[in-house]
Amino acid sequence: xxxxxxxxxxxxxxxxxxxxxxxxxxxxxxxxxxxxxxxxxxxxxxxxxxxxxxxxxxxxxxxxxxxxxxxxxxxxxxxxxxxxxxxxxxxxxxxxxxxxxxxxxxxxxxxxxxxxxxxxxxxxxxxxxxxxxxxxxxxxxxxxxxxxxxxxxxxxxxxxxxxxxxxxxxxxxxxxxxxxxxxxxxxxxxxxxxxxxxxxxxxxxxxxxxxxxxxxxxxxxxxxxxxxxxxxxxxxxxxxxxxxxxxxxxxxxxxxxxxxxxxxxxxxxxxxxxxxxxxxxxxxxxxxx
Ligand SMILES: [Zn+2]
Numbered sequence: 001x002x003x004x005x006x007x008x009x010x011x012x013x014x015x016x017x018x019x020x021x022x023x024x025x026x027x028x029x030x031x032x033x034x035x036x037x038x039x040x041x042x043x044x045x046x047x048x049x050x051x052x053x054x055x056x057x058x059x060x061x062x063x064x065x066x067x068x069x070x071x072x073x074x075x076x077x078x079x080x081x082x083x084x085x086x087x088x089x090x091x092x093x094x095x096x097x098x099x100x101x102x103x104x105x106x107x108x109x110x111x112x113x114x115x116x117x118x119x120x121x122x123x124x125x126x127x128x129x130x131x132x133x134x135x136x137x138x139x140x141x142x143x144x145x146x147x148x149x150x151x152x153x154x155x156x157x158x159x160x161x162x163x164x165x166x167x168x169x170x171x172x173x174x175x176x177x178x179x180x181x182x183x184x185x186x187x188x189x190x191x192x193x194x195x196x197x198x199x200x201x202x203x204x205x206x207x208x209x210x211x212x213x214x215x216x217x218x219x220x221x222x223x224x225x226x227x228x229x230x231x232x233x234x235x236x237x238x239x240x241x242x243x244x245x246x247x248x249x250x251x252x253x254x255x256x257x258x259x260x261x262x263x264x265x266x267x268x269x270x271x272x273x274x275x276x277x278x279x280x281x282x283x284x285x286x287x288x289x
Contacts, residue, residue, distance in 0.1 A: 003073050006081040006103035006133035007173050009046045009285070010207040010230050018280030019225040021272065022048035022083060022209075024235030027055030028065040032242055033072060035265040039272035040078045043282040048103070048231060050083040053092040062099040070100060079285050081133070085233070093123050103133040105176070109140050113162075120170045128171075135174040135231075138166050141211045142182030154180075157196060164203035174231065175200075176209040184236050186215040194227060201228030209233065214240075218278040225279060232279060241268045 009020055025032040028051060040047035049069050056065045066082065073080040083103040084096040093104050106123040108116030120136045127134045139158030158177035167175060177200050179193045201208060207230035213221060214237040221232060245264040253259070276282050 001073065001076065001079060003070055003082050003100070003102045004046075004079045005131060006048060006083060006135075006231070009048065009079060009081055010133075010174065012046075012285050013230045013281070014207055016280075016284070017226065018284065019221070019229055020046060020048055020231050020281055021275050021279055022050040022085075022231050022233045023238055023272065024050055024052070024055075024085065024233070026235075026239050027051055027057075027059035028068060029059075029242075030068065031261050031265050032238060032268065033069065035242070035268040036272060037072055037076055037078075037080075038265070039269045039276060040080070041076060042269075043273055043276040044078060045276045045281040045283070046079045046081075046285050047276075047281075048081045048083050050085045050233060050235075052085045053087050053089075053096070062095055066100045083133075083135075086137075090119055090122060094126065097127065097130055097132055101132065103135065105135040105137070107137045109137040109178075113166075117166065117169055120166075120172060124171050133173045135176060135209055136166070136170065136172045137176040137178075137211070138163055139178030141176065141178045143184045143212065157193060158200060160196065160199040160203045163200050167204045167206060172206070174207040174209050175204055176211050179210075181210055181212040181216070183212045184214070190216050190220075192216065192220055192224060194223060197224060197227045197229070207231065213237075218275070221275075222278055232275075234275070237271070238268065241271050 013020055023036045056062055069082050081102045084101045085105050086107045087093050088107055093106055096104050106120050108119050124134050140156035156178055179197050180191050208228045209231040210224055210229045211233045213232045213234050245267040249260055249264045
């Protein structure tokens with residue numbers, strides 16, 4: 001089916017209280033894309049494909065990337081949204097809208113509050129005109145996108161009152177708070193601030209997004225979903241699992257290049273299948289009303 005917006009997926013997820021996996025494909029690696037689609041199809045689950053501008057640009061370029069995802073979605077029976085993650089420039093948002101993304105994240109979390117407000121408002125205005133979902137980040141999720149190791153800094157956690165003000169003033173569709181989550185592999189056991197998450201959800205009442213979900217135990221992710229997280233971003237573990245799949249397959253079947261890429265997808269498919277089960281998105285939204 002054609003790509004859907006993240007808002008369409010959020011609506012059902014919010015009503016029924018489940019989470020959606022948002023999977024990073026390393027800038028459009030086709031075997032990763034295929035593993036995500038196959039897992040979603042086997043589970044009859046909606047799913048979000050999500051990549052950062054810089055990674056897409058480094059590998060295939062926006063138009064090639066969106067064409068591949070759109071074509072794969074067209075022959076799929078599950079609803080799929082295509083999300084641009086962590087755009088730090090307004091221009092990236094405009095290019096993404098032209099290229100066919102159905103959800104965009106403007107990340108102004110490193111800007112001064114007023115500047116973040118100003119640009120996010122502008123993003124909402126243009127995205128709204130073409131019915132594309134907008135996500136923004138407030139506070140500062142630890143680690144930079146693409147970092148292999150992460151840190152968290154409590155002074156950068158999202159303040160619930162500021163979150164409410166930000167959502168009221170910008171009209172964003174979804175918010176990524178900083179609650180002890182961080183990008184990359186955690187160097188120490190991640191501890192999510194569930195109390196803060198609960199207070200944020202009470203204040204803003206829009207779908208919340210958890211960045212840096214690699215390494216957070218499934219039970220904690222389930223708890224976060226119960227408290228209002230609707231999108232769970234997974235990148236580091238996705239890349240890692242696929243690469244390990246390649247290594248493992250070659251170890252067991254030396255020289256079998258012919259089947260390598262197809263077979264190396266299996267561990268990643270299995271991981272995503274387990275996550276979909278845990279997030280509660282299996283067997284959802286098979287038919288449009
Ligand atoms: Zn992120």
